[in-house]
Amino acid sequence: MSCQNTNDKMNKAPITDSNPTTITAGNALSVQQKQIKHYKKEPLYYIYIDHEQCFFDILVNDIPAFQYFKDGGIMSQVTLNNYIAKSGKQKITYRLYPQTKREYGEGFKELTPYTRFKLTLYSRDNADSLTSFDKRVQVFEHTNLKKEDGKTFIGAGLPYYEYTVEFNATVPYEQSPTLETAVDLKSMDKELLEKKTVEAYNFFRKIISEKNKDQYFSLVFNSDCRQIKSEYYTDEYLKETGNEDLFYFETPSFKLEPLENYTMKIYGDGKLVGLEHASKDIRLQGKSSIWGKYNAKEGGVRVRFLKILLYIPKGKDTFEIW
Template sequence: MKNLLILFFFVTMSCQTTTNKMIKAPITESNPTAITAGNALSIKEKMIKHFPKEPLYYVYMDHEQCFFEILVNDIPAFRYFQDGGIMSPVLLNNFIAKSGKQKLTYRLYPHNEREQGEGFKELTPYTRFNLTLYSRDNADTLTSFDKQVKVLEHVNPKKEDGKTFIGAGLPYYEYTVEFNANVPYEQSPSLDAAVDLRTMDKEVLEEKAVEAYKYFGKLVGEKNKDQYFSLVFNSDMRQLQSEYYTPEHLKENGKDDLFYFDTPSFKLEPLENYAMKIYGDGKLVCLEHRSTDTRLRGRSSIWGKYNAEEGGVRVRFLRILLYIPKGKDTFEIW
């Protein structure tokens, strides 16, 4: 009887061990080496390549009476839900995976909320959205605007009268233009090797996405720096390489990542009131706020508040896009 009990105990523990081994985190990584908070910066610096020519692609927007979003190759690149205009350019390189044809999409929404005056439920006849795409060499730091090259200029379409915005009266308007980019890098891994998430059951996909977001939020909330830096490493490298970061820029970037762990007052808000969105021509998924509040609209559902040094409460959003590499069954961060 004693031997049977010992055998039963051994079999039970073996089953539990096997079960534990089978449990996978909802987000995994495929880094070239083990990444921690302590070594991430030095590894990034060694991996970033520099080239004789380092083209940067960026757009300027001229807009009136609309909020807007910019997507590059169906990946969210920029959003603007504020009154007033924006003067700064939006850099696109992080969303250009390799040389060749690129898609640039803008989505316009009516000014439903305004700091002054009444909002609009529909896009007005006077809605304006024009954009100009430029390219310049990253090395031209002193004369960048003298040597920039105009790649594309787009004026939003008008009705037959030549004055009225073509989308007047609509609650939403979308337009896509294409351009050719020539970059010296090729991002890896590629979304070409990712699962098309549109083929999955929508409820199952959302359950997996929610689980992944909760897992990632928990890592940040529990100040697990090593796991955080490991999971975001490939995503960081994509941006750092495409924007040709220098060691000086890398150090500033590293300080920003540490904010979530070195700011005692930073606390995450509950994951709620979210909508699942699919981007990247079906290869990327994320959770965004459903709220129509312009401060939250379209923002990541992982966010938190902190006490600013200059006084008052501020917020930060941690946007992650998830994909599943072919041959795997867990998400990675894009």
């Protein structure tokens, strides 16, 4: 590592990277292709959720994995591997909120006696492309706890309910860098941490607003690689999805909204930090504070949220994107 003079340190960016080579928008995909690795067995863990009369957040190892603040149910699976760093004990936490708005009928201010939440965890071998789904294994099924009558939701009457279940995972990879050695952000002064986080978010927003796509792809490179490795991407799939982020730079109508009305959230057992909307509007609730609007081809205005979580690797004093 080269030495830095005092002026360099004073002007150090609030988000940096630890890439082994220079990453640009032009070479990110080809370098990522070299990260693809396949194994004899590729366990893929995913959940299905069945719920009623509630909104919810899903966290895996205290990292936000999925949220649902819409009316009606969800049918698609939620893949967990990106949040599983290595083999061993894992935890899934669900947080339930009252369904404050419904398409038909009034919403609820509290969780109702009839709140229902069922989570089913499966594992299948991604390497078995022919019979993977047929041979999937149900790891466990969990249904929300009930009161002594066996019918009433245990959290009835509450504005919020949280529960954690654990399971053991076996994966052929170990994510690197790891959060295990990252700086414990809870030990930092809260006001200072928020100031640094806001500075980092504004820095990232500026990169996008000024169309600095090379710096953008460099900063998100390790985060992208983690997902590529843990979800066993194929070369074909990576080619289809690897340049999706160019949308932010090549869509003339896309414009970021101001960074405002946010709340700081700490995740990853104290190792990750991010800014989220503080609004109770279900269209924004829990969403990233980095977001923008654009004119959709089919007409109308649509929005996109850019969720980033930040951590400080051991031995560094600047954030990186997890």
